[in-house]
Amino acid sequence: MQPRHVLITGASRGIGRGTALHLSRAGWSVHAAVRRHEDGVRLEQESEGRIQPIRLDVSDDESIELAHKSLEQAVGDAGLSGLVNNAGIGAVAPLEYVTREKLDEAFAVNFQGMVMTTRAMLPLIHRARGRIVNIGGGGAAYLGFPLMGALAATKYAVEAMTDALRVELRGAGIRVSLIEPGMTYSDRDKDRFLQESNAAFEAASARLPDEGRRRYAEPLEKMREFNASFLAKAVPAEFVARRIEHALTSSRPRSRYYCGSETWVGILISKLLPSRARDALWGHITGL
Numbered sequence: 321m322q323p324r325h326v327l328i329t330g331a332s333r334g335i336g337r338g339t340a341l342h343l344s345r346a347g348w349s350v351h352a353a354v355r356r357h358e359d360g361v362r363l364e365q366e367s368e369g370r371i372q373p374i375r376l377d378v379s380d381d382e383s384i385e386l387a388h389k390s391l392e393q394a395v396g397d398a399g400l401s402g403l404v405n406n407a408g409i410g411a412v413a414p415l416e417y418v419t420r421e422k423l424d425e426a427f428a429v430n431f432q433g434m435v436m437t438t439r440a441m442l443p444l445i446h447r448a449r450g451r452i453v454n455i456g457g458g459g460a461a462y463l464g465f466p467l468m469g470a471l472a473a474t475k476y477a478v479e480a481m482t483d484a485l486r487v488e489l490r491g492a493g494i495r496v497s498l499i500e501p502g503m504t505y506s507d508r509d510k511d512r513f514l515q516e517s518n519a520a521f522e523a524a525s526a527r528l529p530d531e532g533r534r535r536y537a538e539p540l541e542k543m544r545e546f547n548a549s550f551l552a553k554a555v556p557a558e559f560v561a562r563r564i565e566h567a568l569t570s571s572r573p574r575s576r577y578y579c580g581s582e583t584w585v586g587i588l589i590s591k592l593l594p595s596r597a598r599d600a601l602w603g604h605i606t607g608l
């Protein structure tokens with residue numbers, strides 16, 4: 321039997337790392353994309369050599385091309401059976417003060433990075449009639465989280481693009497799914513996860529001019545608390561990894577996977593509550 325090759329972007333930690341370990345245990349030949357050499361070495365060691373690291377910065381076209389070339393050699397005629405577009409970054413800032421640099425960075429990784437990686441890998445995916453799994457933003461996207469509007473915008477873009485891609489590739493037999501994670505952590509990273517989330521809100525506040533801080537420091541602090549409160553309900557990365565595996569292997573992969581109960585609550589709120597009521601809810605949470 322031909323080996324099933326999968327490429328996972330952003331595999332150094334979090335959902336990407338959890339998925340790499342999960343799929344390698346399930347017998348996949350995993351190509352785990354990382355930006356730093358030491359992250360690749362660690363993954364190789366953790367998986368006892370089953371995971372093959374590959375260097376990839378999704379915001380850099382040259383890096384994507386190099387990754388494509390090395391992957392082409394590695395997979396040969398078998399092609400690529402799965403691409404998991406997971407790499408992503410956050411963006412916390414009131415839109416009134418967001419910089420072009422921040423917007424460019426968020427879109428370069430979360431959106432353009434996903435499209436350009438997919439484009440580059442598609443010849444290999446065609447070869448295997450493989451599948452594509454894009455990681456969306458969960459509630460942050462479809463609820464348009466205030467003070468995280470730039471992040472929400474990149475993930476809305478991912479949703480729209482994934483819907484279009486799914487139809488464009490239907491005829492080629494390439495299935496495309498979107499995963500909507502709820503709050504997710506990996507055991508090893510739980511403390512770091514909270515620290516990074518807190519630091520992102522604190523840094524966003526510190527970057528504001530005096531006038532901005534007067535208006536947004538308190539809402540940012542409330543949003544930080546709201547975000548942190550979800551950590552208690554967070555699901556392990558393994559939970560999302562199993563949804564990703566389903567999307568890669570099931571004879572009937574879903575177009576969308578909602579992970580975790582708060583994701584379902586979020587989707588119901590976004591569909592059923594009128595905008596005015598949603599705004600009031602956010603007002604209650606953030607004081608805005």
Ligand SMILES: NC(=O)c1ccc[n+]([C@@H]2O[C@H](COP(=O)([O-])OP(=O)(O)OC[C@H]3O[C@@H](n4cnc5c(N)ncnc54)[C@H](OP(=O)(O)O)[C@@H]3O)[C@@H](O)[C@H]2O)c1
Nearest residue numbers: 330331332333334335355377378406407408457458503504
């Ligand atoms: N965790 C959640 O609660 C949650 C909820 C909703 C959606 N999501 C989405 O799920 C995905 C994974 O989230 P996570 O929490 O597991 O993230 P994470 O722990 O912050 O890890 C992000 C990964 O993306 C990589 N990355 C960042 N910039 C990159 C670039 N330019 N090129 C290639 N890789 C890059 C990071 O690599 P480095 O280590 O080199 O920085 C890291 O491996 C993201 O798309 C995120 O938006 C997560």
